[in-house]
Amino acid sequence: MQVLMGVGKAGLKREGKPDLLVVLLPQACNASFLFTNNHFKAGSVIYSQKVLEKSRVVRAIVINSGNANCGVGKEGIIHAELMAKRTAENLDIEEDQVLVFSTGVIGKPLPIDNVLKAIDDACNVLEPLDIKRASEVISTTDSFPKYTFVKTGLLEVYGFAKGAGMIHPNMATMLAFIFINADLDPFTLNQLHKEITERTFNSISVDGCTSTNDSFGIISLGVIKEDLEKVRQALHQVSLDLAKKIVEDGEGATRIIKVVVKNASLELKARTIAEKIALSNLVKTAVFGRDPNWGRILASAGSTAFPIDQFKLKLYIGNHLVYDGKPHLKAVQSAKRYMEENKEIEIVLDLMEGKESWTYYTSDLSYEYIKINAEYTT
Amino acid sequence: MQVLMGVGKAGLKREGKPDLLVVLLPQACNASFLFTNNHFKAGSVIYSQKVLEKSRVVRAIVINSGNANCGVGKEGIIHAELMAKRTAENLDIEEDQVLVFSTGVIGKPLPIDNVLKAIDDACNVLEPLDIKRASEVISTTDSFPKYTFVKTGLLEVYGFAKGAGMIHPNMATMLAFIFINADLDPFTLNQLHKEITERTFNSISVDGCTSTNDSFGIISLGVIKEDLEKVRQALHQVSLDLAKKIVEDGEGATRIIKVVVKNASLELKARTIAEKIALSNLVKTAVFGRDPNWGRILASAGSTAFPIDQFKLKLYIGNHLVYDGKPHLKAVQSAKRYMEENKEIEIVLDLMEGKESWTYYTSDLSYEYIKINAEYTT
Incomplete structure (x- = not known):
């Protein structure tokens, strides 16, 4: 029972590198997501927030990098919906269990046909999740991939992220995704998530600016029962490690x-x-x-x-x-x-x-x- | 009936330029002063605030530049008091009608004997207030003097200031002093002062940092009766002009x-x-x-x-x-x-x-x- 991923290219990055990532969970999983408080938010954020209002259960996520899908009018929300729909069709899963994330330049319309085509491609080449590679695919101006892994006893927590400034030169966003094999009910997961975020991602800053696309999710894979204090410590460790990597990669940082x-x-x-x-x-x-x-x-x-x-x-x-x-x-x-x-x-x-x-x-x-x-x- | 000033040298500036200014008002005047909200404040600020708690009437001010008299322990407050006392003795005025201001490097004890000697000298060479020269004496890393003058009908408002960053490289402080010939009661003056400050000095920023020594005063010379709306407009104009000069001289500013x-x-x-x-x-x-x-x-x-x-x-x-x-x-x-x-x-x-x-x-x-x-x- 594995988390899978697929990679595609929509031509959103100048160098033509992979820029589209689909992550498929083994089943519908309890998830908790936190988004930017910025009122100027990306269409993808508005869309994913709407989906999560209905249900806290997630089966897949789709992420494009190189384009923030932000500042483009209401079209941005429609494009996010099309991305979710196409992912769901390809994977034969529920559309309202797919979340959409975008990161990159603000104010350019998404070339949606290319993006949908890249989703098709990604869904055709699913392989086990590789957190280093996943970070590389979603990165924009990051100078190194950001991923981490903690294992204590049977408990496994791993995650990947991108970000090198709260708003990089228009390459908006911090994105972070953490997967934990412990079984956590939605309420407990959300409480833990908020508490840990305050002491980790909400306690870092490169330039004091919040982005239009910032998103941070924790997904419970529901495999083992584990002591809550152990879960908390492991989640905190993984979150802090990813958060510190973003500071380390802060724009122009030497210390x-x-x-x-x-x-x-x-x-x-x-x-x-x-x-x-x-x-x-x-x-x-x-x-x-x-x-x-x-x-x-x-x-x-x-x-x-x-x-x-x-x-x-x-x-x-x-x-x-x-x-x-x-x-x-x-x-x-x-x-x-x-x-x-x-x-x-x-x-x-x-x-x-x-x-x-x-x-x-x-x-x-x-x-x-x-x-x-x-x-x-x- | 004139505002007088005297200039002295206490050796606080590296280049040996004048660094001590005494301003003597023609009589005890209604005054309103606003100080930094910073809790890490200079001894001079703590002292002047204490004086103003007792009375809103001011006869003289003494300002040293090149040393902030801040971060030096309780000695800083004692030194400020000694400066007020010596000024009062020299000018034969009430000690509790003298305010003290300092600006410059944080954390170095004031060479108080030199400062007191400079006060003696300054009080011996009183001349009519020259706002350009006054600004030069109190300036630290400013690249140009900051002063302005407005006259409409009989109403005269003039002021001088220093500052080139809310906290310059340890050369702390924005200081601004405005004189108005209109007669204003303490309450009206203070209300006007607070209102105008919000839209002028409190609406500028070079780096978002408040200083340990920031002070801004308006002194009513009590010569003429004038319409309140005219007073407000003239005070606003002079305040905004001084405030914009500080932004213009902001560290490294090109725009x-x-x-x-x-x-x-x-x-x-x-x-x-x-x-x-x-x-x-x-x-x-x-x-x-x-x-x-x-x-x-x-x-x-x-x-x-x-x-x-x-x-x-x-x-x-x-x-x-x-x-x-x-x-x-x-x-x-x-x-x-x-x-x-x-x-x-x-x-x-x-x-x-x-x-x-x-x-x-x-x-x-x-x-x-x-x-x-x-x-x-x-």
């Missing part, structure tokens, strides 16, 4: 920045401050310059609605205590060497007031980011 | 971006969406690349909590209608030329649903921004 806010009085406070630091262009350019600029970090930390006590908190870069009411200049010097020598830079803000913590991942902001985003033209 | 969201159902909606577009790194890099990237603009507009109708709205770049449910490729081409040829780029999003509008100013995001912010080291 991963891990921002930890700890000992806050409220979880929301820890999260809000961690996010504010991670989204600060000044912090991101400082890391690119290998500059342990504690002033910028604290100014970001102080700029949310939550009060911080500048005379009590402690700030570490790596394990170097750079500030605790006053700066420590020697530690700042050693922090600079730490930033030069390490690929993942940890910033830890200890608020010294409570027990809640949050971790947020981002990348640094480099000349290459400007190059990628300014020199790409529509 | 001013004016984002107008109009015909929204709610003012807050217009404002939130305008701000989201203006803060988007993807929009800012697109403008730097002279790329009329409507997809990024709409994706930013769609990423707030307020719904937008992608099938109804209209998007203009300059007066080129680039999107109204579908993109218009010819208009996109002419918008590109418009972006190449103009210094101020207008983005107008018409939500086609109500009557509220908001305008937000920002600058583009260039290689130079990265250079300034990454290559500066602590």
